[in-house]
Amino acid sequence: MHILPILICMVNTQSETRAPRSRSSAGLLAAQCERGLFQEVFPGQGAEEQLAALLEPGRPPVTAYCGFDPTADSLHVGHLPAVAALLHFQRAGHNVVAVVGGATARLGDPSGRLRAREPVAAGRVRAHARALRLGLWRLFENHRRLLWAPGPGGPGLGRAEVLDNARWLGRQPLLGFLCGAGGRLRMGTLLSRQGCRERLRSAEGMSLAEFVYPALQAYDFLHLHRRRGCRIQLGGADQMGNIMSGYEMTGTDVFGITVPLITSTTGDKLGKTAGNAVWLNRDKTSPFELYQFFVRQQDDIVEKYLKLFTFLPLEEIAHIMEMHAKEPEKWGPQKRLAAEVTKLVHGTEGLESAKRCTRALYYSSVEALEAMSDQELQELFKQAPSAELVLEPGMSVLDLCRKANAIQDGPSGYQKITDGGVSVNGIRVTNPETVLILGQHILKNGVSLLRVGKKNYYIIKWLQL
Numbered sequence: 001m002h003i004l005p006i007l008i009c010m011v012n013t014q015s016e017t018r019a020p021r022s023r024s025s026a027g028l029l030a031a032q033c034e035r036g037l038f039q040e041v042f043p044g045q046g047a048e049e050q051l052a053a054l055l056e057p058g059r060p061p062v063t064a065y066c067g068f069d070p071t072a073d074s075l076h077v078g079h080l081p082a083v084a085a086l087l088h089f090q091r092a093g094h095n096v097v098a099v100v101g102g103a104t105a106r107l108g109d110p111s112g113r114l115r116a117r118e119p120v121a122a123g124r125v126r127a128h129a130r131a132l133r134l135g136l137w138r139l140f141e142n143h144r145r146l147l148w149a150p151g152p153g154g155p156g157l158g159r160a161e162v163l164d165n166a167r168w169l170g171r172q173p174l175l176g177f178l179c180g181a182g183g184r185l186r187m188g189t190l191l192s193r194q195g196c197r198e199r200l201r202s203a204e205g206m207s208l209a210e211f212v213y214p215a216l217q218a219y220d221f222l223h224l225h226r227r228r229g230c231r232i233q234l235g236g237a238d239q240m241g242n243i244m245s246g247y248e249m250t251g252t253d254v255f256g257i258t259v260p261l262i263t264s265t266t267g268d269k270l271g272k273t274a275g276n277a278v279w280l281n282r283d284k285t286s287p288f289e290l291y292q293f294f295v296r297q298q299d300d301i302v303e304k305y306l307k308l309f310t311f312l313p314l315e316e317i318a319h320i321m322e323m324h325a326k327e328p329e330k331w332g333p334q335k336r337l338a339a340e341v342t343k344l345v346h347g348t349e350g351l352e353s354a355k356r357c358t359r360a361l362y363y364s365s366v367e368a369l370e371a372m373s374d375q376e377l378q379e380l381f382k383q384a385p386s387a388e389l390v391l392e393p394g395m396s397v398l399d400l401c402r403k404a405n406a407i408q409d410g411p412s413g414y415q416k417i418t419d420g421g422v423s424v425n426g427i428r429v430t431n432p433e434t435v436l437i438l439g440q441h442i443l444k445n446g447v448s449l450l451r452v453g454k455k456n457y458y459i460i461k462w463l464q465l
Contacts (some may be wrong), residue, residue, distance in 0.1 A: 029055070034314060035307035037085045039237055042244055042256040051255055054231060061094045061158055064232035065224050067165070067217060068136070069101035069109055070128035071117070071272060074281035075135045077293070078236075078270040080341070081259040081308050083136070085234050086160075087143050091311070093155025097228065098136045099220055102129035102166035109217075110210040111195055111238050115202075129164055135280055136162045142347050147311055147340075168223050169216060181219050184249040190214060193241045214245040221246035225254060237261050238269075260308070280345050286379035287346045291354035294338035295331065299324070302333045310340040360449075364426025370443045377447065377459055384457040391436065391462055397424065398432035400441075404460060406452045416452065423451045438465070 029051060032038045041047045054062055066082045068075065075083075086096040105125050108117035120128075140160045148157055190196060190211070199206040224230035233256045235243050243256030262270045271277050278293050279285040285293075297305055306317045324333050342351045357380045359368035372380070387404045398414065400406075401422060407413030416422060417432040424441045425448060434441075442448050448460040 031314065032085065032088055035088075036304055037081060037088065037259055037308065039258045039260055040240065041258075042240065042247060047255060050253075051232075054255075055092070055094070062089075062232060063095040063097060063224070063228050063230040064089045064234060065097040065099055065221070065230050066234040067099040067101055067104070067220060068132055069105040070125060070132045071105060071108075071120070072277075072279075073128045073131040074279045074284050075132060075139075076271060076277040076279050077290075078262045078277070079280070081262065082234055082236060083139055084309060084311075085257070085259050087140075087311070089232075090140075090143075090158040090160055091148065091155075093158050095159040095161075095228075097161045097163060097224060097230065098140075099224070100129045100132045100136070100162065100164045101217075101220075102126060102164040103169035104165060104213060104216050104220075105129070107209045107213045107216065109213055109242070110199060110206065111241060115204050116207060116210060126166075129166065131281070133162050133164065138347075139280075139344060142344050143311075146343055146348060165216075165220050165223075169219065172219075177219070181222055181249055182215060184222075185215055185218065185245060186248070189248065190245070195241060214242045215249070217242045218245040218249040221254070222250045225250045231255060232257060234259060262308075282346065282350070282379075286357075286376075287342055287350035287354040288357035288376075288380055290345060291338045291342045291351070291358065294341055295334045295358075297334055297337065299328070299333075302337060306333060306337050306340075309344075310337065312336075312340065360426075366425055366443065369425055369447070369449055370445050372445070372447075377449075381449075381457045381459055384459050386459040386461065388461045388463055390464055391442065395436050396432065397422065397429045397434045397436065397441070400424070400436060400448070400450065400460065401452070404450060404458045406450055406456070406458050421453055425449050426451075 029038070029048065041051065064086065066086055068079060068082075083098075086098060090096045102125060105120065105128070106122065108120075110116070140162070144157060150156060191200075196206065196211070199210070221230065221233050231254050233243055233246050233254070235256065235258055237258045237260055240256070240258055243258070247254055247256055264270060264276050268276060278290060280290075294305070294309075303317065303321050306312060306320065307314070310317075312320075320333050320336055324330075338354075339351055342354050346353070353376055356368045356371055357376055359365035360372060361380060385405070389400070389403055392399075398417060401413065401417065402409065407416050407422070414432050418430055420428055420430050422429055425443060427440070436442060436448075442462055442465070446462045446465055448462065450458040450460055452458070
């Protein structure tokens with residue numbers, strides 16, 4: 001068996017020469033390949049033909065699954081290609097299962113790692129697993145409510161499930177597992193994997209727990225194949241070894257498909273281990289921060305990300321890029337990318353919050369500041385000190401700055417204002433004796449945003465207005 005890259009030209013050529021019954025299934029495969037969601041398929045020989053037949057219109061829906069180990073209490077941007085691949089299958093009318101690895105996370109996936117993961121307590125893994133299940137359901141629901149519109153005569157949205165493999169692996173007796181499913185895997189195959197060979201040659205070596213991880217993940221595929229008729233496993237490009245084990249344990253007529261890894265500009269995989277994760281939970285990465293992450297993407301990557309992370313038709317993406325070539329200063333593709341991803345992750349409310357924070361911070365919009373909630377203010381100005389003050393008659397900008405401990409006492413603080421180094425709600429003030437005015441210096445929501453210098457913000461909340 002070997003791994004066969006899925007070439008878009010091959011799929012398109014075959015779709016033109018096949019009978020009509022295969023064209024729409026080839027369209028599904030070709031579209032995902034062109035979007036960059038398919039990298040490799042296993043097994044290699046004839047897999048594209050078999051997948052096309054498996055996805056043939058009129059046949060019962062196929063079930064595809066992907067696993068997510070709860071090594072943290074939130075998904076991150078690096079998980080989105082796998083989630084998007086599941087959603088594309090669902091959009092084509094197939095059923096999808098997202099499996100949270102509440103059991104496998106106790107061992108730790110050794111794929112791509114030079115040393116063992118730090119052990120995680122069982123209670124913490126369970127808490128992480130609960131958080132991931134909620135996060136996955138939120139993505140499925142946001143997609144269904146906000147990004148899915150069935151076409152005329154097209155398939156309905158397939159069924160989605162979120163499961164935890166602790167439900168079946170946690171009840172599996174060790175001896176029964178080894179005598180049953182364990183007998184399906186060959187030691188030579190496991191030992192021949194490059195990652196395994198590298199770890200065994202290293203000074204630290206490889207623990208038995210890590211070594212059997214592929215067997216447990218493979219059992220997920222076998223369990224879902226038996227209980228839900230699952231035929232396709234999706235995973236990141238670094239999961240091909242585990243996918244191969246799943247194929248070996250489950251048997252013939254099943255397939256594995258890899259999706260690309262998302263990397264930083266330095267080539268590091270985005271995630272918790274590298275310390276560069278952009279999280280999908282609001283308490284770890286705000287909608288504004290997620291939105292800005294995608295707005296800041298460079299021209300050489302934005303088209304790829306539009307195809308990977310959004311459900312826009314390829315023709316619309318091509319048009320967006322054509323308009324960008326004519327008006328690059330508008331950053332049209334980046335803004336559309338940011339809007340689509342933020343809506344998927346945080347819903348319409350999260351997208352509006354991100355746009356409101358953007359207008360307040362970068363365009364000094366008083367209207368946006370007035371509409372911001374306390375949560376948004378804290379998210380936007382995470383490091384900003386806050387103070388609660390009472391407005392006194394004749395209170396000046398100088399008084400405000402001193403009460404907020406934003407400037408030094410004495411002439412230097414006074415001069416900071418006269419030199420133009422202080423602004424209130426985005427408006428520069430150069431007269432320290434300027435009296436604070438409701439509606440200008442104090443917004444309708446009882447807040448003032450004080451800035452001293454370029455980056456020092458202070459949030460003032462006014463009492464008894």
